[in-house]
Amino acid sequence: MDSETIPGSASSSASSMNNSSNNSNQRSSSLIQQYNWYYDKTELKRTPSILDGISYEKERMYRNEGARFILNAGLQMKLRYDTLATGVVYFHRFYMRHSFKVFPRYVTAACCLFLAGKAEETPKKCKDIIKIARTLMDDNQFSTFGEDPKEEVLTLERIVLQTIRFDLQVEHPYKYLVSYAKCFKGNKDKIQSMLQMAWTFTND
Template identity: 70%
Template sequence: MPCWYYDKKELRERTPSILDGITYENERRYRKEGARFIMECGTKMGLGHNTMATGVVYFHRFYMFHSFRSFPRYVTACCCLFFAGKVEETPKKCRDIIKTARGILNDNYFYSFGEDPKEEVMTLERILLQTIKFDLQVEHPYTFLLKYAKCFKGDQQKLQKMVQMAWNFVNDSLSTVVCLQWEPEIIAVALIHLASKLSKFTVQDWEGRQPQHQRWWDMFVSDVTMDILEDICHQVLDLYQSTQKEAQLPNSPPQKPPSRADSPTTVKPMNPSGGGVPAQQQQPPPPPPTNNSSGNGNHLDLNNIQSIKSLANAVPSAVSCINNSNNDALTVVQQQQAPLSGPTPPGGGQANYHMYHAPPPPPPPVVPMPQYAAAAWNVQQPPPTHYNAAVAPPPPMPPNMGAPGGPGGGYYNAGRQPQQRYQ
């Protein structure tokens, strides 16, 4: 099974989006917008928490192998939600998901779905399945949160308040990348610890407590230090601080081609301070890859933006590899059959052989088939004479197999008395 956990250095420096020129802040914001879009779209469609959480995990794992420049985040989010519904046995139609997404997104963001949104989502589903390596089952902190909370002792009203707060923290943690760093049981322990601190509910006693258990989570997970728990808590708390800063900007930083995540017209959010300077000029996006071979290479042609269907055709599959191998074999055969240029070999060989090759061997001699008489096949052999009924009489019949009323009583029960049939 693949390992889906990474360290902080990989998430900050080695993701495909960062290697493609997207800053860490922009990638973090793209992930958060995609995760919240999945939660909002799933809530409007009446999906459960497990289905939405599975779609968000697929979303985060997908962009550990692909860049946000290549695949628009909202198209990927719809595809992850559509596929998670199948896995969690709560399927929704693709057209219903696209219809819900159209009601949430504006024209600028829905432009990334192209002319045929259903075709884009259905095509991306195959790429998603190959990317996650067919590892479909995902565990979430919700199950472990309820399991741990049932063992706590204390005021039930405060306990219920603390569990509800921890549940909300688990929902918000999906907008971060903690699911790519730690197991779900560790995330559940960290968020329960954070909720107990904020709700002022200290877990003093719990069921199944042993003398060697110094803290309540020692009974469920081992080798979990306070540094790990504080790191998870700080990532969730930083999410709320960044939300307040980003609420001032009307739109997220744009994505560059070859994806179609941008609107056809350039959106320039103004500085909220009122200075009239666009906010993007404060932190200009990195220069996009130059795909224009004519001119200075700085012009971006929106007509040359690739669709997901064209990107999916570039992904090799087993069928395409087999077809390519068959085509290669056919090409080799055709090249062998085609005449090769060159002088006629000495000795009078064929023209399709090179001058340095030996002439072809002579064909094998034709051996005539033997001629058989046609009447010999129709002669019928006489029957064997080793058995003579007059000399060797037939063997006697076994017992109870004679005729009815005979010496053996017959196979039938005709020779038996009616009262003897049940004895």
Template identity: 35%
Template sequence: MTWPYPPNVWLFTAEELVNTPSVREGISVQSETTLRAKGASFLVAVGMQVRLPPHTLYVAATLFHRFYVRFSLKRHHHYDVAATCIFLASKVEETGRKIKDLVVACCRVAQKNDTLVVDEQTKEYWRWRDIILFTEELLLEATCFDLTVRSPYSPLVFLTRRLVPDESKRNALSKSAWAFINDSVRTELCLRFSSNLIAAAAFYFASRVCHVDIGSEWWSDLDLSIDNIKDACNIMADLYEPADKLGEQKYTRLTN
């Protein structure tokens, strides 16, 4: 790949992201953060049901977060938008799934029943199908038909191959960093930082967790800010309070 990706116009400051349509309509910043995380978790669960690849799920989650920069959670339920983002992302990334399969997965995940029988004879089937098709137009409007999303996975591969020559260490670090990126879809990282920086943050965070020496000042050659990398790491770390799901250890915020 060529480093870096081109500039991303869908980036916002922390101050801008506490003045969203949802906040202006009375939803607290904390509540919006929680609802976004729930929507993204629903999105991933549905995507896994229909076996979508990680990069498609990342695109879907990014579209999800972009939607709520323009529209309010008070007016559009996070599950409805999440389902629509999966549908649209699967088409954009050419990993299309039949809408019937997506609708069945949405019903099962929403009702927390993996064996739920859903077909064209059930009201829930048609309700979800209509929601997805109706919300798709709003999603296209919210994103201004800009459906270009570059996930951090390719930049992560570039970094690990360039900076970690030892294969065994590289594999361990890659696995950890990949997991951080997967989990980051529950946050607004994709609205704060470029895919290059998110990859670098996951790489840096994983190097600390896996105790892999990646050298110093490596970020300078990539035209990245270590302060921004640490800010992104700390947003990731907040997901794992008080204990992370991989090692039952508490990730500490990075100050050095």
């Protein structure tokens, strides 16, 4: 982590001042590429996990289990939907760079929820997330947290941040759903029902 210059840091700014404008443009182009989180079907079938011998179907199952944990734990902690959605996005982005064989999914999910809480200004203590995790998992699943679950999550937090390149802002569709719903005229109950259905589809 120390060997990589963080975009926007003091050392990065000083380096920019000493380089030519051409190099600056190249770096800007590189950053845009680094922050592109959209993938085509070919890339989705060549993830680190799949290249590590995990089948496409099993990887999807692991992703679903991690996302489900974030939602279940977050709802028990009464976190907002945007916080939960942010945690799920972090989780999926992380595993586009790393393998499930290397990083246990439930530890990563707990870490992503912890990080999302801070990013969305709805912070929860790490120990409280771990306490909820213990109630949602069997002994075998919780054993992946090791002897010191809190330290395991906090250590992984640094790796997650580096992996997602400190790109913490995630734009969700919820605000657009509400805005569009306000544009409709007619039966309020039907509009509310339609909004709820769209909200459910978004969560799925």
